[in-house]
Structures are given as C-alpha cells and as structure tokens.
Amino acid sequence: MNHQSFIISPETGWILLAVLSALWIFLGVYWGKKAKNMDGFMLAGRNVGLAFGAATAMATWVTSNTTMLAPQFALQLGIWGMIAYSTASFGLFLFAPLANRIKALMPTGYTSGDFIRLRYGKFTWYVFLVISIFYGFTWLVSMGMAGGILMNAIAGIPYELGMTVILGVCVVYTLFGGLYAVIGTDFIQSLIILIGIVVVGVGVLTQVDFGHIYINVLDEKPMLLNALMPAAIMSVFNNLLFGLGEVFHSNVWWSRAFAMREKIGKKAYLLSGLFWFPVPIAAGFIALTSGSLGVNITSPDMVGPLVASHVLGQAGAVIVFAVFFCSLASSIDSLLAATSDLITEDIYRKMINPKAGEKLLRKVSAGIIIGLGVLAWAFCMPRIGTLATVLFFAGPMVGSTIWPIVTGLFWRKANAKGAMLGMILGSSIGLVAYFQLGWYTASLIGAAVSMVTVLVCTYLFPDDFEWNTLNESKSQE
Amino acid sequence: MVSKLSLALGIYCWAMSVVQAQEVEFVGESLQVAPSGYIQLDWSGEAEFFWLEQAKDSLFEETKVIYRGPDKASFVSGLLDGQYYYRVKANEGEWSNVLQVQVQHQSLNLALTLSGLGLLVFSLTSVVIIKGSRSTPSTS
Numbered sequence: 001m002n003h004q005s006f007i008i009s010p011e012t013g014w015i016l017l018a019v020l021s022a023l024w025i026f027l028g029v030y031w032g033k034k035a036k037n038m039d040g041f042m043l044a045g046r047n048v049g050l051a052f053g054a055a056t057a058m059a060t061w062v063t064s065n066t067t068m069l070a071p072q073f074a075l076q077l078g079i080w081g082m083i084a085y086s087t088a089s090f091g092l093f094l095f096a097p098l099a100n101r102i103k104a105l106m107p108t109g110y111t112s113g114d115f116i117r118l119r120y121g122k123f124t125w126y127v128f129l130v131i132s133i134f135y136g137f138t139w140l141v142s143m144g145m146a147g148g149i150l151m152n153a154i155a156g157i158p159y160e161l162g163m164t165v166i167l168g169v170c171v172v173y174t175l176f177g178g179l180y181a182v183i184g185t186d187f188i189q190s191l192i193i194l195i196g197i198v199v200v201g202v203g204v205l206t207q208v209d210f211g212h213i214y215i216n217v218l219d220e221k222p223m224l225l226n227a228l229m230p231a232a233i234m235s236v237f238n239n240l241l242f243g244l245g246e247v248f249h250s251n252v253w254w255s256r257a258f259a260m261r262e263k264i265g266k267k268a269y270l271l272s273g274l275f276w277f278p279v280p281i282a283a284g285f286i287a288l289t290s291g292s293l294g295v296n297i298t299s300p301d302m303v304g305p306l307v308a309s310h311v312l313g314q315a316g317a318v319i320v321f322a323v324f325f326c327s328l329a330s331s332i333d334s335l336l337a338a339t340s341d342l343i344t345e346d347i348y349r350k351m352i353n354p355k356a357g358e359k360l361l362r363k364v365s366a367g368i369i370i371g372l373g374v375l376a377w378a379f380c381m382p383r384i385g386t387l388a389t390v391l392f393f394a395g396p397m398v399g400s401t402i403w404p405i406v407t408g409l410f411w412r413k414a415n416a417k418g419a420m421l422g423m424i425l426g427s428s429i430g431l432v433a434y435f436q437l438g439w440y441t442a443s444l445i446g447a448a449v450s451m452v453t454v455l456v457c458t459y460l461f462p463d464d465f466e467w468n469t470l471n472e473s474k475s476q477e
Numbered sequence: 478m479v480s481k482l483s484l485a486l487g488i489y490c491w492a493m494s495v496v497q498a499q500e501v502e503f504v505g506e507s508l509q510v511a512p513s514g515y516i517q518l519d520w521s522g523e524a525e526f527f528w529l530e531q532a533k534d535s536l537f538e539e540t541k542v543i544y545r546g547p548d549k550a551s552f553v554s555g556l557l558d559g560q561y562y563y564r565v566k567a568n569e570g571e572w573s574n575v576l577q578v579q580v581q582h583q584s585l586n587l588a589l590t591l592s593g594l595g596l597l598v599f600s601l602t603s604v605v606i607i608k609g610s611r612s613t614p615s616t617s
Contacts, residue, residue, distance in 0.1 A: 075515075094606050101609075101610060222555055223555040230584060230588035231513035231588070234592065237598070238591075240595065296548050297552040411605075411609070440513075444595045445591075
C-alpha cells in the first residue's frame with residue numbers, strides 16, 4: 001500500500017467512524033421495525049414515495065464510484081474523463097420510463113431475475129444470474145476497498161480495519177432493517193452528501209484561481225486538456241453504456257422500481273438523474289486542481305479525498321470523511337440488500353425450496369447478507385487493484401444486458417436466443433477488448449456486440465410474447 | 478569509554494542511514510509502457526523525505542522535480558507521447574535505479590471509430606426506449 005501523510009489523526013478518525021456507525025445501526029434497527037413481512041423487508045412495503053424514491057436512487061448512484069472514481073477519471077483522462085463520468089446519469093434518465101413499465105408489467109415482481117426468467121426462460125435466466133451476481137459482488141468489493149483506502153488515507157486507520165468496519169456496519173443495519181433501512185438511511189446520506197459537496201466546492205473555488213489551474217495543467221499534464229486524447233474519447237461512450245447496463249440490469253434499481261408507488265418511478269429516477277448529473281463534474285474538477293495546490297497524489301483513486309481535505313483543512317477533513325462514509329454506506333447497503341434479494345428469491349425460492357415460508361425466507365436472506373459481507377471482506381483484504389480496474393472488469397457483462405432488457409420490456413418479438421447469445425457473446429468479446437484495448441473500451445464493445453446479436457436473432461427468430469405472463473399474480477389465477 | 482561508545486553509535490547511525498538511503502528503488506519493472514499517458518510510481522525505502530525527478534533523457538540533463546515529501550508513491554498523468562525517465566532519492570542519499578516510461582497513446586482512428594459505434598448503440602437504445610414507452614400501453 002502507498003505511504004502518505006494523514007490528514008486527521010487516527011483518534012479523530014476512529015471517533016468519527018464510531019459515531020457514524022452507531023447512527024446508521026440505530027436508524028437501521030429503528031426503520032427495520034416497519035418490516036413486518038417479506039414485502040416489507042425486501043421492498044419496503046411497495047409504498048415508497050417520490051422524495052424517498054428520488055433520494056435513494058441519487059444516494060445509491062453517488063457511490064465511491066462518484067466521489068472517488070469521477071476525480072480519478074479527470075486525473076487520468078482530463079476534461080473528457082469528467083464529462084465521461086457524468087454521462088452515467090443517462091442510466092437513471094433512461095431507466096425512468098423503464099421503471100413505470102416494470103411496475104405496470106410486474107406489479108408483484110421482486111427482482112430483475114424474475115423478469116428474465118418469465119420473459120426469456122430458464123437458460124437465459126441462469127446466464128443473467130451469473131452476470132448480475134458477479135457484477136453486484138464486484139461493485140461490493142470495489143466499495144469495500146474504497147472504504148479501506150479512504151480511511152487509511154484520511155485518518156491513518158489501517159486499510160484492513162477501516163474496510164472491515166464499514167462492511168460490518170452496513171451488514172448489521174441492512175440485516176435488521178432490509179430495504180426500509182436502506183432507503184431511510186439513503187435519504188439522510190443523500191442530504192449529507194449534497195451539503196458536503198457544496199462545502200467542498202465552495203472551499204476549492206475560494207482557494208484556487210481558474211487561470212492558475214489551466215496554466216498548471218497545460219504545463220504539467222498537457223494531454224488532459226487535449227480534446228483528441230484517444231483513451232478519453234473512447235471512455236465517454238464506454239462509461240455511458242456501462243452506466244446504462246449497470247442500472248438496467250441490476251436488482252439494486254429494479255428493487256427500487258418495485259418498491260415505489262405506481263407511476264412514481266419515472267419521476268423519481270428523472271429527479272435523481274438531474275441531482276446526480278453535476279456531482280461527478282464537481283468532483284472531477286477538484287482533481288484537476290491537485291497540481292496547482294501542490295497535492296501529491298499517491299494513488300489515482302485517492303485524488304478526490306486528498307484534494308478536498310487539503311483545501312478544507314482539519315475541520316473540512318471531518319466533513320469529507322462523513323461525506324465519503326455516507327456515499328460508501330449508501331451503496332454498500334443497497335448492494336447487500338439487492339444481491340441478497342436476488343439470491344434468496346431467484347436461487348433459493350425458485351430453484352431450491354419453492355415451498356419456503358416467509359420466516360424461513362427471512363432467515364435465508366439474513367444468512368445471505370452476512371455471507372456476502374464475509375465474502376466481500378475476504379476479497380477486499382488483498383486490495384487487488386485500483387477501483388476502476390476492479391469495477392470495469394464487470395463492464396462488458398453489464399453492457400451486454402442492455403439490449404436483452406430493453407427489447408424484452410418493449411418488443412414482443414424479442415426472444416430468448418437473442419437475449420442469451422447477446423449476453424454471452426457481448427460479455428466474451430467485451431472481455432477480450434478489456435485485455436487487448438483497455439478497460440475504457442470493454443462495456444462499449446460488449447453492448448455493441450449484444451445489440452447486433454439481439455437485432456439479428458429478433459429478425460431471424462421472432463417471438464410473440466404475451467405480456468400478461470410477466471404478471472405472476474395473474475398467471476397463477 | 479562513554480565518548481567511544483557514543484562515537485561508535487554515531488558511526489553506526491550514519492552507516493545505517495546511508496544503507497537505508499541507498500536502498501530506495503522503484504517497485505516493479507524498470508521499463509514501463511503507458512498507453513494512456515499516466516503511470517503510477519511506487520518506491521521502497523525508509524526516509525522522512527523523498528525527492529522524485531522526471532527527465533526526457535536518460536542522463537537527466539534537464540530534470541523536473543515531480544515531488545518532494547514523505548510519501549512513497551506518486552501518480553503522474555497527462556503525459557504526451559515520448560520517453561520519460563524517473564529517479565528518486567531519500568534525503569541526501571543516492572539516486573535510485575532509473576525507471577523508463579514509454580508513452581504511446583492509442584490510435585485516434587480507433588478511438589473515433591469506437592466512439593461512433595458507442596453513439597450508434599446509445600442512440601438506438603434511446604429510440605427503442607422512448608418509442609416503446611410512448612407507443613406501448615403499460616400492459617396490453
């Protein structure tokens with residue numbers, strides 16, 4: 001691990017960690033009391049309104065990926081990198097109409113896996129589950145790593161301990177509160193994140209001069225201002241399609257669509273996209289100030305926290321610590337809840353024990369949340385690579401799910417052959433691109449190959465799907 | 478007796494600091510390729526202060542100080558095509574081994590082709606969603 005000087009003392013760091021951990025656990029247990037049945041635990045009673053709906057979507061999307069990876073993009077890929085990251089908001093914008101469609105087609109649905117199984121059959125469902133669980137787990141690992149890196153860089157808390165605490169806290173409150181706790185804490189976390197980002201932004205703007213930043217970047221890092229930087233150009237649509245794939249397929253977003261009241265989903269996702277859009281640009285901009293501020297960057301994924309803490313000093317570092325802790329927690333809890341739902345519902349209830357009652361399912365779900373936390377912890381321990389390399393490894397896989405999901409929701413003619421082949425070919429060829437060309441091409445290639453495959457198969461083997469099949473409550477009557 | 482001991486201790490400390498200073502070296506291969514113009518520099522060694530330099534020639538005739546401070550890593554980005562050389566030292570110690578970085582950005586044609594492909598996929602996806610959500614009733 002890189003050695004660097006710490007911004008706040010480990011004692012202050014531990015106190016902050018203890019206070020924030022106690023707060024989230026208390027709130028998780030408090031909100032968890034509302035979860036009387038499986039619908040309550042998994043989908044917050046399917047009664048989430050606009051404010052909580054928009055806040056949870058926004059907070060979940062403001063993850064370590066935004067607060068740590070967006071500045072990394074700017075530092076590695078310059079102006080295009082900043083813009084590239086903000087394009088991930090298109091995932092939320094385009095999911096808005098899908099959310100209403102999902103809720104209308106599947107009023108009693110639980111997971112994105114339910115949709116694939118009912119729409120395309122078992123074999124496509126298996127492929128989808130592998131992709132979705134792999135992606136969810138990769139995201140979880142990248143987030144756990146981010147927690148450890150952050151606490152080490154800011155407060156000198158050993159990477160292993162910081163990472164263990166943040167994973168442990170999220171496991172505990174998700175375990176008690178389910179989606180009620182996740183959405184409730186997300187609401188508060190999103191407020192802290194937005195206030196914190198405004199404070200950091202104002203702090204940066206009062207200390208640095210735009211002209212000075214420009215000259216410094218032009219002298220020291222000229223390629224970052226080059227509009228024709230090849231890797232940066234490639235990253236724009238790669239990141240956009242990665243974001244689309246992440247939101248479209250992941251149960252994190254589907255579970256919120258199921259949890260929201262009817263016709264709320266579209267507005268909530270549009271609002272969350274609008275709130276989220278400027279965040280990576282603001283976060284990315286501060287990375288470009290690192291040179292003129294004289295901040296040494298020891299690892300690209302630490303540029304955001306390092307610059308923000310440098311600008312705001314000791315007191316500001318406390319705010320930064322809280323903002324980053326919230327952004328990590330709001331995503332880790334969502335992932336734990338959504339991935340556990342996917343495994344409980346799609347694997348345990350659908351494949352292993354269809355007759356399982358609610359009590360047993362709740363126990364299984366709790367066991368899976370703990371298991372996921374422990375497994376993620378084990379993978380986080382060796383700190384495999386930078387956040388981007390870990391997360392974008394799943395890029396081609398999620399990119400390959402875009403067209404099977406979209407056409408499956410709107411085209412009767414879309415069929416299982418196209419969906420399955422699209423995901424397999426898109427993932428495989430995208431992974432080749434990941435290793436041959438770089439991580440900034442993999443999602444793009446994966447999505448393009450999958451699109452062509454789905455189009456060809458829809459033309460060659462048109463289905464005539466009956467939409468009512470997706471409504472399990474109707475089809476069981 | 479005491480003065481001899483303190484002299485010996487002083488010599489030992491000086492020798493140790495020289496040994497430690499000489500041990501500063503880059504972690505990883507001494508020749509690295511950076512196809513996107515950025516590189517992570519990590520070095521080993523124990524000291525309170527490090528001095529990192531960059532040059533465009535292997536003899537370090539024209540150098541630029543990249544970093545001075547206690548950290549043992551530095552991330553360099555935004556490099557143009559070309560050869561770059563790095564060396565690091567601790568306090569007043571010896572320079573480390575030289576790290577050579579070869580920057581060769583990817584082909585612009587490839588980048589533009591892939592971007593065109595990305596734009597096509599995104600546009601078609603948007604069309605399917607917008608058209609679908611307008612023309613398809615919620616359940617039919």
